[in-house]
Amino acid sequence: MTADAPMKDMKEIVALCKRRGFIFPASDIYGGINGFWDYGPLGVELKNNLRDLWWKWMVTCPPIGPDGQPVEIVGVDSAIIQNPKAWEASGHVGGFSDPMVDCRETKLRYRADHLIAYLPSTFDPKDDSNLIPVFMQGTPDDEIEKKFKKIGFHFAISQCETVPFVELEKYGYVEDYGLLLLRKDSSAKHKILKERTVGPDTKTVGTLTEPKQFNLMFHTFIGATGGDENKAYLRPETAQGIFLNFKNVLDSTRVRVPFGIAQIGKAFRTEVNPRNFIFRSREFEQMEMEWFCHPDEAKLWRDFWFAERQKFWRAIGLRSDNLRMRDHDQDELSHYAKAGLGTADIEYRFPFTAPDFGELEGIAHRCDFDLTQHQKHSGVKLEYMDPVTQEKFMPHVIEPAAGLTRGVLAMITEAYTPDPSRPSGVYLDLHPALAPKKAAILPLTAKDQHPVIATKLYMELRGEFAVDLDIKQNIGKRYARQDEIGTPYCFTIDDQTVADQTVTVRERNTMKQERIAIANVAEYLRKNIRAV
RNA sequence: GCGGGUGUAGCUUAGUGGUAAAGCUCCAGCCUUCCAAGCUGGCUAUGUGGGUUCGAUUCCCAUCACCCGCUCCA
Numbered sequence: 001m002t003a004d005a006p007m008k009d010m011k012e013i014v015a016l017c018k019r020r021g022f023i024f025p026a027s028d029i030y031g032g033i034n035g036f037w038d039y040g041p042l043g044v045e046l047k048n049n050l051r052d053l054w055w056k057w058m059v060t061c062p063p064i065g066p067d068g069q070p071v072e073i074v075g076v077d078s079a080i081i082q083n084p085k086a087w088e089a090s091g092h093v094g095g096f097s098d099p100m101v102d103c104r105e106t107k108l109r110y111r112a113d114h115l116i117a118y119l120p121s122t123f124d125p126k127d128d129s130n131l132i133p134v135f136m137q138g139t140p141d142d143e144i145e146k147k148f149k150k151i152g153f154h155f156a157i158s159q160c161e162t163v164p165f166v167e168l169e170k171y172g173y174v175e176d177y178g179l180l181l182l183r184k185d186s187s188a189k190h191k192i193l194k195e196r197t198v199g200p201d202t203k204t205v206g207t208l209t210e211p212k213q214f215n216l217m218f219h220t221f222i223g224a225t226g227g228d229e230n231k232a233y234l235r236p237e238t239a240q241g242i243f244l245n246f247k248n249v250l251d252s253t254r255v256r257v258p259f260g261i262a263q264i265g266k267a268f269r270t271e272v273n274p275r276n277f278i279f280r281s282r283e284f285e286q287m288e289m290e291w292f293c294h295p296d297e298a299k300l301w302r303d304f305w306f307a308e309r310q311k312f313w314r315a316i317g318l319r320s321d322n323l324r325m326r327d328h329d330q331d332e333l334s335h336y337a338k339a340g341l342g343t344a345d346i347e348y349r350f351p352f353t354a355p356d357f358g359e360l361e362g363i364a365h366r367c368d369f370d371l372t373q374h375q376k377h378s379g380v381k382l383e384y385m386d387p388v389t390q391e392k393f394m395p396h397v398i399e400p401a402a403g404l405t406r407g408v409l410a411m412i413t414e415a416y417t418p419d420p421s422r423p424s425g426v427y428l429d430l431h432p433a434l435a436p437k438k439a440a441i442l443p444l445t446a447k448d449q450h451p452v453i454a455t456k457l458y459m460e461l462r463g464e465f466a467v468d469l470d471i472k473q474n475i476g477k478r479y480a481r482q483d484e485i486g487t488p489y490c491f492t493i494d495d496q497t498v499a500d501q502t503v504t505v506r507e508r509n510t511m512k513q514e515r516i517a518i519a520n521v522a523e524y525l526r527k528n529i530r531a532v
Numbered sequence: 533g534c535g536g537g538u539g540u541a542g543c544u545u546a547g548u549g550g551u552a553a554a555g556c557u558c559c560a561g562c563c564u565u566c567c568a569a570g571c572u573g574g575c576u577a578u579g580u581g582g583g584u585u586c587g588a589u590u591c592c593c594a595u596c597a598c599c600c601g602c603u604c605c606a
Contacts, residue, residue: 010599011599018543025598030579030580031579031580031595031596031597032597034596034598092606102534110603216606237606273603275599275605280605359605422568424568425568444564444565445564445565446564472560474568474570476567477568479566480567480568483567492566494565494566496565506567513566
């Protein structure tokens with residue numbers, strides 16, 4: 001969005017989505033449900049169009065690689081529920097959710113692993129006057145000293161041991177040594193320690209809550225009886241279904257490294273706070289491709305997919321400077337990407353993130369983390385034997401992982417174009433390949449030969465294109481309706497059509513009209529909506 | 533998860549402790565030769581659940597959803 005372009009109002013976009021049948025609140029008649037959305041008749045067309053274009057770019061007609069050779073990518077469609085061991089191996093069961101600590105007084109929330117407790121060497125849990133100040137990691141020493149004085153904590157920093165807040169409970173007081181030592185069982189005392197803490201932003205003792213664990217994954221139960229032994233998870237990403245099938249794909253097809261496996265499907269995450277329409281929802285759809293390559297070629301392929309994926313988003317309509325690439329900082333890298341070449345996001349400036357950007361797609365170097373983990377946990381050998389060099393190695397993975405549902409939102413917001421000069425006040429400038437309806441057939445009036453000819457044309461086109469026939473009401477209303485849903489072309493039948501077999505074509509963005517032979521309408525559409 | 537705000541028809545708004553009003557949209561019909569025109573008619577609403585009351589859309593409580601800010605976002 002340039003500075004002088006009209007602001008795109010998220011409220012209006014959400015309203016249009018509902019009014020015209022793109023996106024509805026899930027369970028709308030029951031008052032909705034936080035974090036879930038339904039796609040209506042036009043929304044599902046738009047989403048499917050975007051999905052199919054991605055699949056075409058990645059699987060059906062993949063690009064030429066950096067070495068001039070066509071790249072090879074195959075698809076899978078794995079189950080949403082897998083053996084729970086798969087999620088233990090991938091690390092999703094263990095430690096992805098960061099425990100959080102709340103301050104009851106200030107209502108502030110902290111990441112538990114960022115909190116540091118200061119324990120004086122002479123700390124005596126039996127003495128009520130002994131406090132444990134807690135600070136955020138990286139708090140400057142002078143601030144800490146100042147706070148010490150304020151709360152009557154009579155020690156210097158140098159006299160204290162710093163202990164991660166989350167490990168506080170592991171510390172107990174051992175009289176024999178007069179020191180704080182790590183003990184396995186200190187259940188009798190850890191509660192006392194917690195009650196002595198003073199949070200970073202308060203002077204009151206004991207306002208910090210226990211660390212709360214947030215589970216990333218949805219739980220479910222297999223079978224009718226439930227019970228912990230039947231516990232399973234809904235996948236939080238489609239990627240693992242690909243890794244689980246790595247060996248099956250190698251054994252059943254003739255692909256060789258380097259190659260890719262792609263998958264599109266639903267994923268589920270228990271977002272703490274769903275927000276911003278469909279941007280952060282608990283059920284969403286991903287388009288992921290895992291590219292398996294030799295470790296030495298990881299850099300080459302990462303750069304290739306960085307460029308390739310940007311091309312995609314630009315080609316289907318995100319042409320503005322609302323799209324950008326951004327390398328992750330070291331501290332925001334995920335566990336698997338830390339050792340590798342890092343992660344870069346393709347980001348879009350959504351109205352609700354502006355002037356910031358929100359992630360649309362992440363391109364990560366996952367190294368050999370996933371295959372190694374699954375090999376370890378499953379006991380199945382997943383190394384690759386290069387048939388030419390006879391070299392045995394664990395392939396590295398470059399992963400372009402895009403949000404399909406976020407893509408839909410980006411498409412809608414990018415296309416949403418307020419235009420006070422036209423009756424609808426707005427139109428959707430969707431790429432014709434993405435538009436839910438490619439054209440509308442409109443008899444100028446509902447009498448004489450107009451509807452007859454229009455119906456005939458509609459019957460011819462509907463076998464090949466998603467087209468609408470709209471006869472009722474005046475022509476301006478019908479143009480306006482099509483503008484709002486982003487239909488790129490309207491063919492109008494009038495008296496001249498009866499005389500010379502021509503129709504007018506109205507182009508959505510310019511509202512300009514030209515006259516073409518009715519016999520050429522199909523070819524006209526074919527040419528103009530050609531997929532990117 | 534915290535704090536603040538908002539909930540009356542598809543949308544925008546009105547109103548009231550006693551039958552809930554209008555414009556636009558939508559639908560049907562008439563009219564209409566190119567951009568939501570006109571005429572006639574029609575559908576549709578007090579987010580949900582409690583409480584107070586003879587009676588609650590209105591007052592109270594809870595809850596849900598959405599918006600803003602914080603927090604979070606492997």
